[in-house]
Amino acid sequence: MFFNIPYIAVVVLALIGLATVLFKRNLIKIFLGIVILESAVNLFLIALGYREGGIAPIYTNAPAGEEMVFSTVQALTLTSIVIGVATTAVMLTFAMVLWKKYGSIETNKIRRLKE
Amino acid sequence: MSQDVINVIIAQSPALLIAIPLVFAFFCPFIGKISNTVRNIWVAAGMALTSAIALILAWDVYAFGTRIYVFGAQAANLALPMDSGGIPVRIIFTVDPMSALMQIIAAITGLAIILYSISSEQRHSGLSSFYTLYLLMITGIMGMVSTGDLFNFFVFLEILSIASAGLIAYRVDKGLAVEAALKYFVLSTIGALAILFAIGIYYGEYNALNIAMIASRMQFTVLDQVALVLIMAALAMKCGSVPMHFWTPDAYSMAPSSITAMLVVASQASLYGIFRVLFTLYNVTLNTATVGWIIIVLGVLSMVVGVTMAIPQKNVKRLMAYHAISQTGYMLLGVGVGLAVLGNQPLMDSFGYVAMEGGIFHIINHAMYKGLLFLTAGAVFFRIGTYNLNKMGGLGHSMKWTMVFFIIGALAIAGIPPFNGFASKWMIYESVYVFNPILAVIAMVVSILTLASFVKVFHSIFMGPKLPEHADVKEAPLSMLIGMGILAVIVILFGIFPEAVVNTLIAPAAHALTNQGAYISAVLGGA
Numbered sequence: 001m002f003f004n005i006p007y008i009a010v011v012v013l014a015l016i017g018l019a020t021v022l023f024k025r026n027l028i029k030i031f032l033g034i035v036i037l038e039s040a041v042n043l044f045l046i047a048l049g050y051r052e053g054g055i056a057p058i059y060t061n062a063p064a065g066e067e068m069v070f071s072t073v074q075a076l077t078l079t080s081i082v083i084g085v086a087t088t089a090v091m092l093t094f095a096m097v098l099w100k101k102y103g104s105i106e107t108n109k110i111r112r113l114k115e
Numbered sequence: 116m117s118q119d120v121i122n123v124i125i126a127q128s129p130a131l132l133i134a135i136p137l138v139f140a141f142f143c144p145f146i147g148k149i150s151n152t153v154r155n156i157w158v159a160a161g162m163a164l165t166s167a168i169a170l171i172l173a174w175d176v177y178a179f180g181t182r183i184y185v186f187g188a189q190a191a192n193l194a195l196p197m198d199s200g201g202i203p204v205r206i207i208f209t210v211d212p213m214s215a216l217m218q219i220i221a222a223i224t225g226l227a228i229i230l231y232s233i234s235s236e237q238r239h240s241g242l243s244s245f246y247t248l249y250l251l252m253i254t255g256i257m258g259m260v261s262t263g264d265l266f267n268f269f270v271f272l273e274i275l276s277i278a279s280a281g282l283i284a285y286r287v288d289k290g291l292a293v294e295a296a297l298k299y300f301v302l303s304t305i306g307a308l309a310i311l312f313a314i315g316i317y318y319g320e321y322n323a324l325n326i327a328m329i330a331s332r333m334q335f336t337v338l339d340q341v342a343l344v345l346i347m348a349a350l351a352m353k354c355g356s357v358p359m360h361f362w363t364p365d366a367y368s369m370a371p372s373s374i375t376a377m378l379v380v381a382s383q384a385s386l387y388g389i390f391r392v393l394f395t396l397y398n399v400t401l402n403t404a405t406v407g408w409i410i411i412v413l414g415v416l417s418m419v420v421g422v423t424m425a426i427p428q429k430n431v432k433r434l435m436a437y438h439a440i441s442q443t444g445y446m447l448l449g450v451g452v453g454l455a456v457l458g459n460q461p462l463m464d465s466f467g468y469v470a471m472e473g474g475i476f477h478i479i480n481h482a483m484y485k486g487l488l489f490l491t492a493g494a495v496f497f498r499i500g501t502y503n504l505n506k507m508g509g510l511g512h513s514m515k516w517t518m519v520f521f522i523i524g525a526l527a528i529a530g531i532p533p534f535n536g537f538a539s540k541w542m543i544y545e546s547v548y549v550f551n552p553i554l555a556v557i558a559m560v561v562s563i564l565t566l567a568s569f570v571k572v573f574h575s576i577f578m579g580p581k582l583p584e585h586a587d588v589k590e591a592p593l594s595m596l597i598g599m600g601i602l603a604v605i606v607i608l609f610g611i612f613p614e615a616v617v618n619t620l621i622a623p624a625a626h627a628l629t630n631q632g633a634y635i636s637a638v639l640g641g642a
Contacts, residue, residue: 034304041311072324080311083273087304090277093295101290109527110294
């Protein structure tokens with residue numbers, strides 16, 4: 001039961017993120033929704049990698065016979081965070097340009113593409 | 116000595132395929148400080164080198180079978196380190212004939228487009244970043260199609276998305292292009308997160324990220340079904356299939372034409388992702404008939420909706436973008452029929468393989484003729500500055516070569532012999548007809564509508580008297596013509612010798628895709 005809490009948090013975060021993306025009009029809020037969704041996925045990855053009583057996989061520090069954690073998911077999460085920063089930066093840049101050109105970042109006011 | 120060099124290049128080619136465009140991309144802004152000409156040479160050299168490596172690797176794969184390349188191991192083919200207990204812990208590139216085919220597509224189109232864009236982009240500023248992003252796009256595509264590791268696939272997918280979004284928005288165009296790029300980017304970020312979530316599910320279940328390893332342990336539990344739905348939805352969105360197609364016309368029409376042609380290849384890399392997941396990761400553990408029919412329905416919807424939306428369009432690139440959606444439907448239809456009968460050997464032999472070969476052949480053909488069509492639209496825009504069909508007319512008098520290339524592309528997309536579109540569509544028609552005649556009839560009707568639509572486009576761009584406002588229009592510059600010419604020659608050659616192409620390139624790819632055991636044993640050995 002207690003062990004499932006991270007996964008429940010993942011689902012809650014993902015739903016909040018999706019709802020924000022779908023129902024908000026302000027671009028910055030939509031981006032925040034995506035960031036929340038990203039955190040949900042990162043939390044999911046980290047929760048998968050948790051081992052009860054495991055120790056960090058550093059050979060020189062490891063006492064003999066202890067379980068070491070295989071650190072793949074941690075590496076994945078780091079990569080995913082870095083990618084997340086890049087995507088957020090690109091999206092914010094787009095919002096800046098749109099603000100300059102249209103004077104608004106509300107999605108219902110930036111629909112000039114469909115004639 | 117030279118023999119040694121060649122051997123090293125062949126041995127290291129999967130790594131070089133990623134490293135060369137990356138290195139050329141990173142140095143591009145610095146080289147751009149020297150002069151524009153030097154930078155153009157640098158970029159063209161980088162792309163030519165990448166294409167050469169891709170073709171060498173493809174030749175090697177077609178001649179000697181699947182290649183694996185393990186990053187950071189003592190030997191490039193040492194997938195399983197001695198002390199790992201039979202688990203491939205390192206990042207592995209697995210290049211089988213299907214991957215090699217996609218590399219050939221990216222290499223040829225990429226080279227043609229670089230030659231084209233040297234002229235087509237010369238009037239714009241910020242070209243160093245343009246070419247940097249372009250080479251990053253190539254890196255992303257090459258990485259996506261050659262990786263044998265799911266997380267790696269996600270990383271390259273994101274590289275591709277970020278680079279593409281930057282390029283779609285490249286000509287701000289009063290904000291319209293940024294709007295299109297934003298739409299594309301928000302969708303693909305959410306899609307990529309769905310893929311990452313699915314990768315997490317696989318890792319949690321099978322303790323592996325390697326495609327071959329997961330495939331060998333695949334149970335097809337409920338969790339795997341959830342993961343399949345997430346990946347399929349995300350990748351179907353990225354390849355622009357109906358009902359997730361709405362970003363395609365915006366992004367394709369607002370991007371510079373050279374980039375639009377590359378976006379077609381990028382969509383096909385996502386299509387490759389779908390096929391890799393379905394055939395290599397799941398294969399017969401799926402309920403193949405159900406999933407096959409889902410793919411078929413997606414394909415038919417894309418075909419019909421794409422072509423009907425295309426007919427009323429006024430903007431020539433928007434129109435072509437809807438046709439791109441419709442053509443993606445053919446590939447999904449062909450491969451979907453193959454998937455529906457997967458595991459049933461007699462049916463596979465009688466029409467399943469032909470359907471898959473048709474679908475896969477259509478991928479390469481589509482990249483060539485659709486790339487060509489977008490490039491001709493770009494050439495017209497380069498001279499008259501509008502995409503609006505109502506403002507064009509009579510250009511056939513002054514842009515003869517562009518007109519010839521447009522005719523070649525238009526006849527190919529409509530499936531008229533002797534062009535390549537006919538060859539692959541014919542394979543799809545005859546095999547799908549055996550499977551289910553109604554589907555084949557729909558495919559043919561869509562083809563006729565495509566022809567009708569392109570006749571209209573041809574008429575409004577090139578036919579009629581010379582318009583006074585276009586009186587001083589000249590032919591497109593030489594390097595643009597060369598870029599289009601390369602694609603046009605391939606369209607014709609593939610149309611005249613379809614048998615040879617299918618036997619040497621397509622059939623090995625289709626068989627590699629269906630043969631899951633060979634893929635697994637190439638990485639894990641024995642099995």
